[in-house]
Amino acid sequence: MSKRIVIILSFFLLLNTCTERKNKNANPNGNASVSQSMLPRVLYITTGIDMNKTDKDLPSGINLALQFFNARGVPVYLSPRDILYDLDRLKTFGIIIISTGNGIHDADRKYSLTYMTDEEMQNLMEFVGSGGFLIAGDNTGRNTFDGKDRILDKGILDRTAYPLSELFGSRFKELNTNDFRVKGTSALPVSLQGTLTDTTENNRWMLVPEITDTARVNTLAYWKNKAQSHPAWLEARYGKGMAWLLPFSGWLTPVNDGGDWSLDRIEAFYGLALHKYKELHPSPFRLGVWPDGKKAALAVSFNPEGDMEQYRRILEALREKKVEPVFFVNGKMPEDIRAFLITSKSRLSSSGFDYIRYDQADYAVAVNDILRNEKYWNYDFNGFRFPFTSPAFFGFIALERHGYAYESGISVNNREFLHGSCVPYNIVVSKEGIYFDTHIYELSPTYHDDYFFLKHLGEEIYLSEEEQTKKIRLWNEYLQMHWKKVTLPYSGLMVYLGHPAYTGYDRNTLQPLLQLIDTARADGAWITDLDHISRYRDFINSCIVYVEQNGNDYRIRLAVDEERSVRGFTINLPFEPVNLSGHLTTPRVEPGEKGHFHLIFDARNGVEIKFSKK
Amino acid sequence: MIRKLSVISALTVLLVYTVFKMIKYEEHIRATHIITHVVKDERQALLPEISPDEFDAILKRTRTKFKAGKDYFLIRNENEQWQRFPLKGVNMGVALPGKFPAEFSMTYEQYYDWIKKIGRMHANIIRTYTILPPEFYNALADYNLRHADKPVFLLQGVWADIPKNHDYHDYKYTRNFKKEIINVIDVLHGNAVMKPQPGKAHGVYVTDVSRYVAGLLLGREWEPDAVYQTVKQNSGKNHFNGKFISLPHGNPMEVWLAQMLDFAVEYETRTYRTQHPVSFVNWLPLDPMFHDTEFIENKKVREYDNDLVSVDFSRFNATENLKAGLYAAYHVYPYYPDFIFLNPKYRDTLTGRNDNFRLYLEDLKAHTPGMPLVIAEYGLPNSRGISHFAPSGFHQGGHSELQQAALVSRLTRDIMQTGCAGAIYFEWADEWFKHNWLVMDFEIPAENRKLWHNKENPEQNFGILALEDQRKQIDGKDNDWQNDLPVWKNNKAEIYGAADATYFYLAARMPRLNFRQHNLYIALDTYDPEKGDRKLPFSDTLFSNGFEFLARFLSTRKADLLVDEPYSVFTDIYNDHIPVYASQPNANGKFIPQLMLTNRKRESLTGTVFDSVVINRSPLQFGNSGQAGFSNADWYWKDGFFELRLDWHLLNVSDPSGRKVLDDRPGTPQIEIAETEAIRVYFILTDKNNRIIDIYPPDRPAPVTWDKWTQPRFTQRLKPLYDTLRNLFVRWEFPEKSTKQFTDQEDFLVEITPFAMDKNAAVSLSFEGGFYAQYRWALPLLEKYRLQAGFSLDPLHTAPMTEVSDYGGLFPETEKNGWTQWRAIARKKHELMLIYRNEQSINRFRSHLQSVPEAIHTVSGHKPGHPAVFQRPLLLENKAYQYQGISYLHYTPTRNTELLDRFLNRNQGKWMIVVYRGIYKDSLEIQKFSAGVKKKFFIDYEQFRRQIRLIRNKDYWVAPESEVYAYLKAKKSARILTRKAGNIHIVHLQTPDFHSEKPVVLTLKIYTKARIIRVWGSEADGTYQNKEGFILVPLKTGNTMKVETIK
Known part of the structure; x- marks a missing residue:
């Protein structure tokens, strides 16, 4: 495709x-007076979700890029490095981010962006030359693809050994930066001035540029100690475009995730990048993130658990609100509920047949479970939710091969800590040396579900009316908070994650969901189902808008x-x-x-x- | 008819049945929808019991991000290593101008803005006193998510009210406090719904900020009186062994605090598998040191006894289950209580540094071994007014913003350099609702205090962030007067007036004014033209208005605001002179300076007198108020433009928001106020000889009025202190050697301490002669200070008497105790003694002596010959004696307390017997005795009570003679036998004749390298933290204890 x-x-x-x-x-x-431009799109090169890890979370540095750009109507596409060979595709993006830090899953050394062929670098230069904006991390392309350090021959990296040297108008040498700090210049916004990085043991020997083409290269930050000063963050104009070379990729990863900077600083950084891009391509227009000018999106989903009355209660209440929920279904559900969901023409998505742990399943088991559920329900599922919140590599391969459009299992909590993303993103997965991007969109549900707050309903824990009301209020507040603080500021998506057994327990337990719908509607949200959302996001991410x-x-x-x-x-x-x-x-x-x-x-x-x- | 009745009955039955079924159906519906409502028993445990296995399982899964180390907090970094984490931060009150704190009026955006500013200051801690609204925790979580490189953590307080009967152990009170602890912890973990309650924040708390909590801090500045009452009412409660906190021996208040800390940790551990370092608030009046300069000598002084009782952190121990540890938290200000600058210990005469704060901190740190010491409040206000004067210059108030910054910088460095674990400045923002003892009586109505900013009230001016309403800058420029119309003008002068929530302003354009040639006077009639002085001191003219105040400007260096004498609020508490705070009609032209008594006169226990301090608030400072060094400037004059601002309190305005002024009426308990329409002013220009040149306006004074307000306007501004603290907080200065290290002891070594609890000396208080005055005057004092003494029975007078009798037949001071008194003395567990003059006297009183054992049995329940009755010969000389190989010093104090002080100081390491006989209150009666007798046998009560307190203050071992004697004797012969079984050491204390002797409790000093030790079989079982390389454990002779080294 x-x-x-x-x-x-x-x-x-x-x-x-x-x-x-x-x-x-x-x-x-x-x-x-005739000018032409392309509304910006961002390409973030990454190896994506590391399936070798227990936590199948999106690297938070990417999450921040998604949030920042999405809130400003700039789609972000995630891709592994294969795309570097595809110049035509590179040119469909306005901004390319090449981060070489481990925090964004730069993977093993073989697939690292510090390893590049001359052709890949040439393509990047052409991308910039034709008007693109490149943000490159430290040591980008420093090694040849067979692992040789380009600096070893001469002790210096210049255009003879390192094509990007021309792009950055500089040659590079190594410096022991042990007592150096990187300090932003006064040309930068206030939040990027002053100390940007204190050196540590880990970044002692660094590649430091010597600018050779001062006419087109600026220094935005310097390595400084008491006696010396060397350029650290370069801004180079090249052809119609511009490129930044950073002294640390860690700048793009928040400190919560082992990076260098706070969220505020990273956002200031991306703000500056967007500003620079707009200087290159002035356009007064901005892409709307959601259809009909809607500000954010809300979808309602349920996992299988509950009785007939509860399913019916939910469906009736939501249809009264003109909301179509998506029920994730499996092969373990009672026959009467299955019949009810089919006859009521409810929107269904799959949660696999056997309620297995996909992270412990091989490809054969995964694909079998997915297809068996399709057969059992006789339904052409478009979306999937991994049971036990355990997204898995082979599961993604199987879903991709069978045309699934979205997954909705990697939850989001960007208030108390950074986890998941409120912005739908195309999933890039990696495992044991295999890296590929899928056309599956991650539509992240809320971090906590109704079970978290209302679990006493299923555990025969007897609570007083007051205590029960308290639990419902907490759930309500959590949802409202998630909507106001996590979803709305980034024009994101909120996926309600419930179970008929808890949300539909009685009229009271339904209230938080109904209130959430009212709030979202009042805030101008697009309230729809997950299918529509994945389709819309796919369009946005694929579409180029010329002005x-x-x-x-x-x-x-x-x-x-x-x-x-x-x-x-x-x-x-x-x-x-x-x-x-x-x-x-x-x-x-x-x-x-x-x-x-x-x-x-x-x-x-x-x-x-x-x-x-x- | 019968059929009709039958039908009606049938219908009625049917109706009843239908209703019954409906009710049943309703119940059924409810039952399916609402879970059974269980009414909780108020006596049910707040935390149900769990099995040890469950407890261990929970403990294994319990995590902690912070822990209290030996000197500092430690934080777990990304590599799971512990790093030192000094607390640098601010106390955050949340009362905006016009609001009380309990109104919780701040929005999310305001909280976020404050947290952001605090974060930029390089602070890492915000301390809150109580649960704040959800918006605060939301803002904190959001800020920290966005600034994870430099998050701001929380030191969360749990607010404690004062128990109604001053007994913290009260069941209901304790249970409510525990519920508050539960609420706080639930709030921090984002799992609380707080219902609206007066004075408390409410809302739904769903944000889990527990990862941003550095510690929990229980309570408040406990009122010494309440602590004293708690101690008094619960005398049996002297130890606590909890799962997390152990207090092997302490006072009842400490026991209660240990119980609350233990509960807090247990609740958080069991509910959330999380622990945070815990502590409670402590402050100087309860510190573990005693201060000889602190003594309330006059009941008229409305002040606590600030050295009555202690709450000592060193007695608290964390068990091995408390992974997060214990820390100590103190509020320390350099100006209060007075002992912090009066106590000679805190006067650095060697270096001349004049930094009493630092010396006090060093002392406090030494008394708080083995745990981080956090200074949870410290600070200085930048008010114009001073409410407490400190010789070191650290006054409570009277500082410009620049001085405030410089002095606080010194305090902060002191905290760092003395090895304290944290400096939490009080407070982040000015709070207008706060009251201060010196001016609170004149802020009427009190509920309107929040509506205006009193610059004479230091409590309202501690903030780093100024919350202020200052619409005019006093800088000699008229730019901020452009929109004001003159209240009067002619071709020679223009007069302007204005007001805001802080000041009354006057300005004048007077091109002629020149202070080399002129003096300027401003006469102010603040209310009621009939009242006040119609005459001015330099003029014979009788004005139509009476003036309350006269401002005089003689030069830029000499200017002041005088008050008409009757309207002065100076109050002399010592002479019972409480004036009527109202202006009186008069025409004497007598205007006087405005004085305030800031420090009361004091006399130390040893007789040093510290004079009272009276501050003159009248001088008006010349300066540009826009400059930080002149932030309290009162007036400025430049190029013919004159500006003056007077804070409202200086004008006896009790509430500017309602235009209220003091107008007291005699004979009523409260202070009355009146409303004024305007303040009327004359500007009077004189020559240097005070001859009037011009009066503006010439005919009648110009009225300056202002609109009342119900909500004040205010702006925010960071004071210079912000940048000062920012520069200090960026890098914490760790002292080179924070505290002494453990000495290299053998792994386990036990020795008997020279005196009980390893005290430096022993003192036995002995009351001889059986005087009734001892019962009357000494007994209450001994009880107050929790001291045990010995009282000698007089064999001649005791046996037959049942009531007080005057055997001397002279006057009350020679009355002797009857059985009622002896019984009371024995009941208080004081020792009864037999003091005999010599063998002859024994023979002479043989008959009496024979009856004495029976008398003793009658009054005390002791069997005849019981060792509690100690016998020794009567001693009259002050010198060293020996009794069966045990040495002691005998001393009868005179009224010269300083001599006693010297005696006590000189004889450290020894046993001193201090003997009192007669105590008198009436100095006239006692004159009948000769000087020699008086000196030898009598002491006046005033000195006696100072001496008892002095002896208490030495912190020696104070015990009756038999107890000390038995200790010293047993120590000589006792042998310590130890053996080891695994990590348990078995310690046996053996004496050769322990079968025949009464067992004696000896203190064992156990040196070990183990950090946590559990002891059982001793007289103070429990878990001990090894804070100094050893622990002290009391053990009875003949007993065996087990000492388990845990960590």
């Missing part, structure tokens, strides 16, 4: 180029795989458009916040919108 995307994207790039030529032909004098400006006239074009289409695609405009017209779609405008407007249309490949600013 990915090959098809590449072909189509390439086609559109070609089309784009032709259009540009056409425009130029139409303006033989070279009308300087062409000619004076006060704008043209927006979409390039995406032919198979994909969504309703309510949204672009945020800082002004009210006039003379609105669309090709292959009928756009409409709705007022947004702070004087902005939402340009909303049904989107698919080739759609074009034209409008003007008053």
Whole structure:
């Protein structure tokens, strides 16, 4: 499938180029007011979730990038390093982040981004040269792919041994940084000034640049001790683009996860990066994260546990609220409930047949369990939730091969600590030397479920009415807090994780969910099911949005795989458009916040919108 | 009719049946929806018993991020290693101006903003006194998630009210306090729903901040009186052996605290598998040291006895189950109680550093071995007013913001350099609701105190963050007066007036004003034109208005605000002069300085007199209030523009928000107030000889009024102290040697200490002569200080008497005890003694002596010949004696307490018998005796009570003679036999004649390298933390104890 995307994207790039030529032909004098840009997309190169670990969590550094960019309408795509050989695909992104730290699962040395061929580096340089923005971690490409340290021959890394030397306009030598600190310059935002890193034993010998092309290279931070000062964080203009070289990849990983910086500082860093990108590609528009200008998304899901009355109670209450929950089902459920779910045309997703631990299953067992459940329910499941919250490598392979679109088991808690992501992301997995990206989106449920707060209902623990009310209030508050503090600020997704046995125990236990729906609706959320969400996110992540400006006239074009289409695609405009017209779609405008407007249309490949600013 | 009745009956039965079924159905429905409602028995244990196996299993899974080390807190880093973690932070009150703390009016954003500022200050601790609203914990969690590189941790307090009957052991009180502990712990773990209750935060607490909690801190500054009452009412409670806390011997208050700490740890361990270091609040009045300068000599002094009773951390031990450990927390201010600067120990005469705070901390640290000592409150206010004067300069108030920063810097360094484990500044933000003893009576109505900012009240000005309403800067510039209209003007002058929640402002544009040629006076009529002085000191003119205040400006160095004499609030507590705080109509032109008594006169136990301190608040400081060094400046003048600000209290305004001024009426218990319409002012320009040049306005004074308010305006501003602390907190200065290390002892060595509990000396208080005055005056004092003494029975007078009798026949001071008194003495467990002059006297009183054993039996229940009745000859000379090989010093004190002090200090390491005979209160009666007799046999009560306290203060072993004698005798002959079985040492204390002798409790000093030791079979069983390389355990001769080395 990915090959098809590449072909189509390439086609559109070609089309784009032709259009540009056409425009130029139409303006033989070279009308300087015509500008073209692409709404930014971020490529984060990572080996993804390390399935060798017990905690199948997304590296928190990536989580932060997802959160930051998502909140600003910039999709982030995760990919292993294979993509470095695919220049055309690289060019479909605006920003590429190459982090070489272990905190983002840089994996073993063989697959590390400190190992690069000259071709890979050339592709990166071309990406930058054509207008891209590269953020590279320390030692990026320092070793040849066979493991040789490029610096060993001459004791210095220059363009003869290291192509990126040209990109960064510098040559590199090693420095014992034992008593050095990295200090940000006054050119940086306040939160990035001052000491950025205290050296430790682990980062004693570091590659330190000597700038050779001072005309296009700035130093944003220096290695400093009492006597010396060396450049540390470089900003190099190259062709139409720009590249940053960092002294530490650890900067991008929060200190909660073994990195160097606080969340505030990392966000300031990404804020600066986005600012720089916008300097290169000025565009006043921003992608809407959710359809119809919605600010965040809410979906309701249930794991199997409960009796008929409880299932019915839930379904009735939610349908009254016009919400379709997704029931994760397995082969252990009673026949009457199975019949009820089928006859009530409930939305179903799979939780496997036998309620097994996938992290202990090989591929054969995993695929058997997945397919058997499909057969048992006679249902074409689109989503999956690993039992026991145990996402597993072979499980993902099996799901990918059988066309599943999402998984919903890696929970999110970004209030008390960093765990999971409220932003859906395409799963990249690694295990024992195998790394690959899937088309499965992780739609993370809340960290705590109804069982956590209401478990006494199933354990015959007798509580007073007051204590029971207290538990329900806690659950309610938890949900509200999750929505307000974890989901809304990042325009994220909240997946309610419940069980009919607890949520549907009685009318009181249903209230937290119903209140959550009311709150989310009042906050302008998209309340839908997990299928729709995965489809929309897939579209957003695959779609390239071109913006062409000619004076006060704008043209927006979409390039995406032919198979994909969504309703309510949204672009945020800082002004009210006039003379609105669309090709292959009928756009409409709705007022947004702070004087902005939402340009909303049904989107698919080739759609074009034209409008003007008053 | 019958049919009708039958039908009605049938219908009624049917109706009843239907209702019954409906009720049943309702119950059924409820039963399926609501879980059985169990009404909890209020006497049911808050933590049910669990089996030892369950307990062990829980303990194994219990985690802790922080633990109290030997000197510092330790934090577990990412590599699972323990690192030193000095606590650097602030106490956070949450009362914004216009609000009481219990209103909890702050929003999430405000909490977040404060935490952010605190984090930027390089502080790592916020201490809270009680449960705050959920918004605080949400903000803390959010901030720390975003700043995990430098999180701000929490030292969470558990608030304790004062028990109604001053008994902390009261069942209901204790149970409620335990519930509060449960609430706090549930809140920290994000598992609490607090219902609205007056004075308490409420809401749903779902954010788990337990990972950001450095420790729990129980209670408050326990009132010495309440502690004393608790000790008195629970005398039998002197040890506690909990699962986590052990107190082998302590006082009843310490026992209660140990129980509460133990409960807190057990609840958190069992409920959340988590432990945090625990402690309780302590402060100087309860410190373990005694201070000879502290003595309440006058009942009129409204102050605690700040040296009456101790709560001593060194007696508390963490058992092996308390992984997180115990720490000590003290509130220490350099100006209160007075002993912190009066006690000679804290006056550094050698180096001249004049830093009493540091010397006190060194002393405190030495008395708190083996656990981190956190200074949980310290600080200095930047108020204009001073409420306590300290010779070291660390006054309570009277500092500019710059001085505050400099002095607090010194205090903070002292804390670091004395090896303390933490410096938690009091307090983060100014709180306007706070009262201070010196001015509280004049802030009326008291509930409006929160509406205005009293710069004469130091308590309101401790903050690092100024919460203030200061709309005008006193800088000689008129830019902040641009929008004000003059209250009066002509071609020579313009007068302006304004007011805010802090100050009354006046400004004047007077181009002619020049202090080389002129003096400026401002006469202020604050209320009621009929009241006040109609005459000014430099003029014979009788004005139409009476003035309450006169501000005079003679030069930039000499200016003050005088008050009309009757309106002065100076109160002389010693002479019972409590004035009527109201302006009186007069015309004498007498305006006087505004004085305040800040420090009361004191006399130390040994007779050193410390004079009272009276502060003159009248001088007005010239300066630019925008400069930190002049933050309390009162006035400025530049280029013909004059500005003055007077804080409200200086004008006897009791509540500016309601325009209320003091207007007391005689004969009522409370102080009355009146409302004023405006403050009316004259500006009077004179020459240097005070001849009037001009009066503005010339005819009638210009009124300056202001609008009342119900909610004050305020702004936030960081004082210079913020940057000072930021620079200090960035790197903690660890002293080179924090505390003494354990000496290299053998693994297990036991010895008998020279005196019980290893005290430096022994003192026996002996009361001879059987005087009734001893019963009347000495007995209560001994009880107060928990001292045991010996009282000698007089064989001549005791036997036949049942009531007090005056055998001397002279006057009350020679009355003798009757049986009622002896019985009371014996009941208090004092020793009864027989003192005989010589063998002849024994013969002479033989008949009486024969009856004495029977008398003793009657009054004390002791059998005749019981060793509790100690016999020795009468001694009259002050010198050394020996009795059966045991040496002792005999001393009869005179009224010169200093001599007694010298005697006690000189004879450390010895046994001293201090003998008292007659005690008198009436000095006239006693004059009948000759000087020699008086000196030898009588002491006046005033000195006697000082001497008893002095003896208590020496912290020697104070015990009756037989007890000390038995100890010293047994120590000579006792042998310690030890053997080892695994990690258990069996210690047997043997004396040659233990079969015939009454067993004696000896103190064993056990040297060991083990950190935790459990003892049983002794007189103080329990778990001991080895804090200094040894532990002290009392053991009876002939007994065997087991000593298990655990860790």
